[in-house]
Amino acid sequence: MVYEECVAHESSWDADEALTAVYTAHYTSLVRLGALLLRDTGAAEEIVQDAFVAMHGRWHRLRDPHKALAYLRTAVVNRCRSRQRHLVVVDKHLPKSLPDEPSAEHAVMRTAETDRVIEAMRTLPEKQRTVMVLRYYGDLSEAEIADTMGISRGSVKSHAARATKSLRQVLEQST
Template identity: 55%
Template sequence: MTGALTVAAAPVRAGAGDCTAIESRDADHAVTLLYASQYRSLVRLAAMLVRDAGTAEEVVQDAFVAMHGGWRRLRSTDKALLYLRQSVVNRSRSVLRHRAVEKYAPKGRPDVPSAEARSIGELERSAVIDALSRLPARQREALVLRYYADLSTGEIAGAMGISPGAVKVHTARGMAALRSVLERFE
C-alpha cells in the first residue's frame, strides 16, 4: 500500500534528552521515556523503509516490545536507542522479505478432485466413448466435430460434405441416441 504516510503522536511526551532515566534498570519507566521521545522518529524511519504507515507502526511497536522483554540483557542502557534503531531496520527488512516471498508464492493449493471423483469421471468418459462408438458413422462424426473439435454447423457441413440442415439432423439424432444410452448408465 502506498499513500500518505501519517504518524500517530506518541501517547506520552518527554524531551529527547531524557536519557538519565534510561540508564536506570527500571524497564517500564525507561521504555516509556524512550517511547515518548523516539516513537515518532522511529515510525518515520520504518515508514520510509516499508512504505506503509500501519506496517511501520507495527514494526516500531514490535521493536519496543522486544526491547522491553530483553531489557536486562542490554549491556549498556545508553545504547538502547541504537538497539531500537537497528531493531526497526532489521524488522523492516524482514517485512520487505516477506512481501517479496508472498508476491511469488503460490496463493493456495489448486482444487484437486478426489480419487472417487476421478474414478467416476473416468467411468463417465468411457461410457460416452462406448456410446459414441455404437452410433451410426454420420451421427458420430457430426457429434465429434461439434463437441470435440468445436466446429460450427457450417464448418461441419464442409468437412462432412453435407448440407447444414443435414448436420443438424445428424447432431440431434446422435444426441438423442447418446442420451438414451447414458440414461441407462446412471
C-alpha cells in the first residue's frame, strides 16, 4: 500500500505532504466515524475537515502519521460529542427518521437488521453510543477508546456493558 511505503519516509514530510498522505489514507473512515456518531454526513465532513486543518497546524509537534491519526480521531470524537450534546435538545423535537444528508453513492439500501441496530443506537446516551461506535466500527481496544475519549478504562468497560445490555433489550423488543 502506497501509504505504508510513505510512512517509511515520514520524517521528511512537511505539514502539506503529511496532510495529503494522511488525508488519502484516513479521510473517508474518519468521516464515516463522525457520521455514525452524529447521523449527519455533512456535519461529519465539516468536523473532520476542521480536524485536518488543526492537524496541519500542529504537524511540527506530531511528526508521525500514527500520532497524527490518533490526534485526528480524538479531535473528531471530541467535536462530535460536543456537537451531539448541543443537538440533544433539538433532536427531541425532530421527526424520528430524519433522513441523512443524501450522498452521491447513496443507492445502497440498508438492510432491516442494520436499520434496527442503528435505530437502537439512537436510544443510547451519548457516551455509551460513542464507546460502541469506536469499538465496533473503529475496532479500537479498550485502552484506545479510553485515550480517545479521555476517560478511564474502567469507564469504557462500564459504558460498554450498559450499552450492550440496553441494546440487546431494544433489539429483542423490535424483533
